[in-house]
Amino acid sequence: MGKVWTINQWHGAARSKYALKITQMVMSDKGYTTKLNLETARSSRTKTTTLNYSNSNVVHYLTSDLPFEILSCIASYLTNDHKLHASLVCRAWHAPFTESVWKKLDIVTERSMEGLCSILSSSLTNYRKCGYLVKDLVFRSNVRVSNDQFRLIRNHFQSLYYLWIYSGNISPYFFQNTSWWILPSLTKLHFSINEDNLGKQEVMDVILSSPTLKHLEIHQYPWVSKITFTVSDLETIHERLPILEFLSLGVNLGHVSDSDIALVLQTTPAIRLTSLEFQSIQGDKLWLYYWGLKYPNLTNLSWPGDDSMKANQAHHDIPLNDILESKNSFRRLKKATIGTIKYNISIYQAFFELLSRLKVSLQHLKYTIYIDENTPAFATALIKDTMRLSCKTLKTLDVEIFNSLPDPLVIPTVVGYCSFLVDISLSAYHMDFALDVLLNKCTALKSLRLIAGTVFVRPDAFGITTQHSLETFELCNTKVDIHLFDYLSSRCRRITRLNLFNLRVTGVLCLEAGSISINMPYNHFETLEMFRVAFYSPSDGITCNENTRMSLLALTQLNPTISQPGSPTGYIQSIDPVPSTRPATRWYHRYGPLCHNVMATELRELREDDIEYAMDYFKSFEYEPVTDEQNEELEATRGSVEYSNTTNWVDDLPLGYVDIRCASIRNFVFDNPKFY
Structure with a gap:
């Protein structure tokens, strides 16, 4: 039997116009799910959340007796002004609402930076202790922080877990002095390079100064001169950051030289790293072999990929494929994102051939490919081979194809029979697409998003009575006939969300009634959304x-x-x-x-x-x-x-x-x- 809390009183209303009203808190006996409706005296906005708390009796509580966990959850819905007022209501409310104020700090302006430093410099012990409550610290790109201000933050925020900082926030002098940077509790760092004030060595000094990092992201803005990392740089990063689990680098990947190949073959595996993302398009396909040997437990790989560099011939005499196969490389890979630059598919080819050779079965796959009249057969063969490998494991598929394939049945046909595929996003620009073929192939599909020149249903498909499991359908930037909706309603009766964006819908006008009809009599929609539908x-x-x-x-x-x-x-x-x-x-x-x-x-x-x-x-x-x-x-x-x-x-x-x-x-x- 679950527990129901009904607290309709205004607690502390005499002391604060931001007092809270809490109603309909329902605890279930499995998971203790709580529906929490919150209102403030200023506004009547209703919020719903889920909490974990156990009590088997039906009781009525004063708001001052609410558990710490529930008060902390309530605080997450309020602005800082509301939190500060709530922290003064009673002693029980002080700690959870105060902690929520300080848990995450977002420094938006230099004025807010000055106010924070004023608090940290205060002689009042209670204010100075607040620095230990800060877990997340985010600086906006327009904020300039002086050397003294940053030293003050470093000295007080000794429990900081997450830091997002821009190179433009701090003077170059500070980047040359890495002693300021060491934060013993820091586990997640997002470093954005938005000014040309740093070289590769300064960037390396920053990211290598916190050996406790588990999550590292480096992002470079387009107007900044790109930094190029080599295999040696990646080796240094993992040597100095031994517990790194997530690595995202928005830098260029350098040419793999003869000496780099020797490093690739002798590398020590970074067994903790499970997610690897590169935003840069520059690099060569030998990086794939390095990652296969370096990260045996990799589950997520993302790389746009452009093999625009001159190929290194030294690797032709080394049986890299055999070595990867013997090491069971990419065996744990579950999610992959790969793309190609226009008309250059060597990276694309190398990646999918490698997956095929190693018999890798993915759960999530996203790729982009540019094709022309010379590549359709090749592209089709690669797609088909990849789908064959993952037909029993693939759950989500996101494909973006630029230019067109001549046959509207090519893509839905090569997808194959994927019995576990539940989410598909297909962007087939300028192509015609046969919807019924795809639904026949993917019988477990729950969500489908289509962008195409024309989406249609073959005439013989209307006789199929087998029900499909599709629940969400999104149709974008395409042209359809009204009979498509008749087919959807008859075949996909579980659709509850239909999103139509930038659509041209055509139909024959009934001369007697003066209308065209879209009939979906079997569908109960939670949401029917139309945007620029003509x-x-x-x-x-x-x-x-x-x-x-x-x-x-x-x-x-x-x-x-x-x-x-x-x-x-x-x-x-x-x-x-x-x-x-x-x-x-x-x-x-x-x-x-x-x-x-x-x-x-x-x-x-x-x-x-x-x-x-x-x-x-x-x-x-x-x-x-x-x-x-x-x-x-x-x-x-x-x-x-x-x-x-x-x-x-x-x-x-x-x-x-x-x-x-x-x-x-x-x-x-x-x-x-x-x-x-």
């Missing part, structure tokens, strides 16, 4: 312009649910479920001027009298083709800034409307501005 009814099935674009939408819930929808925020239109089995229809009108040839549209729900007018109009609808002269006038009207949502909407009636039908919708999101 509906057209071209008589020839091809021409998409202003005289075929439809701006009226009728959204019908055929089987509305009784559950309450989420609170609408931003441009989310919450569709209130109707407690009835009768269909519920809402009418909407899209309006707005053209912006860079794209409709900067907004959506309004029609009033009851407008709905009656529209329904009467379509009961006696007669289609009249638009002349070229009318089309020019229509384009000028609909593309003008003055295009109104209240007076001009009737001008869109002759173009018909889009009849969208589904079982139910919890949230309808239309042209959310976050995507602009």
Whole structure:
């Protein structure tokens, strides 16, 4: 039996306008999951979280008796001002809210830096002790820190775990004196080089001064001269940082020389490192062999990869593939990200051939490839071979293909039968894509994101009645026919989230009803999201312009649910479920001027009298083709800034409307501005 806490009192309300109200804290007996709704006296925002705490009885608590863990979790939802006020409410609240204030410091301005140093320099012992509470310290790129300020931070923040710092934060003199840098508790360092004030040696001095590091990231901005690391530099890093587990380097990788090959063959494995990421595109494929020998426990490898350097011929006489095979290299690799520069696929080829030779089975794969008329067969063969190796283990697949393959069945066919694949993202620019073939191959798929020239379903696919497990479908930057949605609803009845971005949807106008129909009667949507989706009814099935674009939408819930929808925020239109089995229809009108040839549209729900007018109009609808002269006038009207949502909407009636039908919708999101 779980525990229910109901605490509806305002604790400390007399002392602070930021007092907390806590309600509906429900503890389950498995995992002790807690739903926590928080409100402040200033705002009524509701937050939900999950806690771990055990108690088997149903009791009522005063807020002053709440456990430390719950108070700490509450603090994570509040601003620093709220936390400081809450820390003064009572003695029980002081420690958790004070610790939360100091746990993570984000230095945004030089003024905030001065205020922090003023506190650390205070003669009050309590303030000076706060430095030991700081675990994460982040400097923004615009903040300049003096030598004295940094010494003060170093002396007081002796329990610091994570530091994010920019080369521009500190003077070059400080980088030359590494004694200041040693922080005995530091385990995670993010070092961003945003100014040309450091050479490779200074960077090495910084990252090698904390032997306790487990997580190291070095990032270089595009305008900074790139630093080049060699095999010898990587050897030095692992010698000085023996417990490193995560390494991400945004530096160039140097040419592998003859002496480097000797280092590769004699390297001491860094057995703790499991994740390796390189942001640089420069390097050569011999690095792959080095990583295979250096990191026997590697589970994650990411490298854009460009074999643009002159190939080193010395390795041809060394059986590197045999050596890697004997060492069981990459045997623990589960996640790989690989890419190629345009028309240069040697790195791509070396990587996938290596996986094939070593019989590596991946769980997560992401790659990018540029192809032309000379490479389709080669690219297809590599994709097919990789999928064959991982068909029983692969869970997520992210593929980006630039230019096009001539056959729309190539990609879904070479994916193969992947019985465990649950998440696919395919960006096949300028290509046609057969959706039904992919669904037939990947029967366990839960989430699918597609970008393509055209996405279609083969005619014989509509007779397939086998249900698919797909739950989330995202369709972007493509053209589809309305019958695709009929197929989705019939085949994929578990879809609860449908995201449509930058779509052109075409359909044949029903001359009697004046509409094109999108029927998804089997789907109960948690979210139906449309962003820059244009509906057209071209008589020839091809021409998409202003005289075929439809701006009226009728959204019908055929089987509305009784559950309450989420609170609408931003441009989310919450569709209130109707407690009835009768269909519920809402009418909407899209309006707005053209912006860079794209409709900067907004959506309004029609009033009851407008709905009656529209329904009467379509009961006696007669289609009249638009002349070229009318089309020019229509384009000028609909593309003008003055295009109104209240007076001009009737001008869109002759173009018909889009009849969208589904079982139910919890949230309808239309042209959310976050995507602009």
